[in-house]
Amino acid sequence: MTDLQDVPGLCAELAITRAGLGRTGAVSAGGRSAETPLPVRATRYRTTMQGDRALSRLETTVHGWTRALAEDLGVTPFIDGPHLLALVRERRGDIGRDPGTLPLTQPTELEQAAVWLAGHRHQLRAHEAAHELLVEVSGALAELRYLVDRPIELRYLGPCPATLTDGRGCGAELRVQRGASWVRCGRCRIQHEVAEIEKSARAAAENLSYTLADLVQVTTSIGQPVAKTTLYRWKREHRLEPTGWQHRDEHGVVRITDHPIDDSAVRVYRIGDVLALARRNQIARGSAA
Numbered sequence: 001m002t003d004l005q006d007v008p009g010l011c012a013e014l015a016i017t018r019a020g021l022g023r024t025g026a027v028s029a030g031g032r033s034a035e036t037p038l039p040v041r042a043t044r045y046r047t048t049m050q051g052d053r054a055l056s057r058l059e060t061t062v063h064g065w066t067r068a069l070a071e072d073l074g075v076t077p078f079i080d081g082p083h084l085l086a087l088v089r090e091r092r093g094d095i096g097r098d099p100g101t102l103p104l105t106q107p108t109e110l111e112q113a114a115v116w117l118a119g120h121r122h123q124l125r126a127h128e129a130a131h132e133l134l135v136e137v138s139g140a141l142a143e144l145r146y147l148v149d150r151p152i153e154l155r156y157l158g159p160c161p162a163t164l165t166d167g168r169g170c171g172a173e174l175r176v177q178r179g180a181s182w183v184r185c186g187r188c189r190i191q192h193e194v195a196e197i198e199k200s201a202r203a204a205a206e207n208l209s210y211t212l213a214d215l216v217q218v219t220t221s222i223g224q225p226v227a228k229t230t231l232y233r234w235k236r237e238h239r240l241e242p243t244g245w246q247h248r249d250e251h252g253v254v255r256i257t258d259h260p261i262d263d264s265a266v267r268v269y270r271i272g273d274v275l276a277l278a279r280r281n282q283i284a285r286g287s288a289a
């Protein structure tokens with residue numbers, strides 16, 4: 001039951017990760033960005049934080065077992081009593097820690113129940129379902145450990161769209177943790193909603209033109225694939241009109257012009273037009289069904 005002893009320490013680690021003060025945040029090594037966006041995830045229904053699911057799984061297990069064992073023993077664990085509070089702080093490593101480095105929070109009921117259970121290891125071992133408890137607790141803890149230990153993966157979002165006080169655009173590179181809803185710019189410190197930045201990036205990208213062959217790949221890579229046969233059909237039916245001509249110069253550099261320069265020029269089409277056609281088709285299919 002040593003796993004139960006680890007609950008307070010892991011909860012403290014998780015709080016650090018969630019506050020964005022983890023290793024990849026405060027300590028920047030090898031030129032990596034010191035920015036860690038908020039580990040918040042907004043779904044259509046509610047806002048959740050990293051580890052919510054694992055935490056509630058752990059809570060269900062620990063509280064269930066605390067109730068059952070306390071009933072068996074005919075005792076009531078003194079939650080928020082000095083003994084359990086002190087045990088949690090000791091297990092967290094709070095004692096002797098520089099209070100400036102960490103947000104010190106009141107030990108939660110989960111942490112106190114976990115150390116209370118850990119203190120009854122002999123009674124727990126005697127329990128016929130002890131193995132079950134062990135499996136449940138280690139499973140939930142493994143999930144939490146994964147969150148805490150995982151190096152935060154950052155993806156490139158685009159240039160910061162903020163306007164600085166001197167009127168120039170910020171333009172600093174924004175990188176964001178997968179699944180994050182907000183990102184703070186490391187240069188101007190302004191927070192942006194990831195969805196908004198993606199929206200304007202998409203709008204800018206929709207003005208780019210590609211050959212039909214490239215459009216198959218490009219639409220696939222942005223998660224809205226349009227089949228080659230569909231693209232050629234739209235072209236035949238003149239629903240898709242070219243926006244220019246693409247050709248390669250002697251250095252292999254691709255240029256797009258509004259007229260064909262030589263016989264090797266290939267027609268290009270605006271990806272925004274393709275996506276709009278695809279959406280219209282989808283709506284038509286949806287209403288026909």
Ligand SMILES: [Zn+2]
Pocket residue numbers: 160161162170171172185186187188189190
């Ligand atoms: Zn900025």
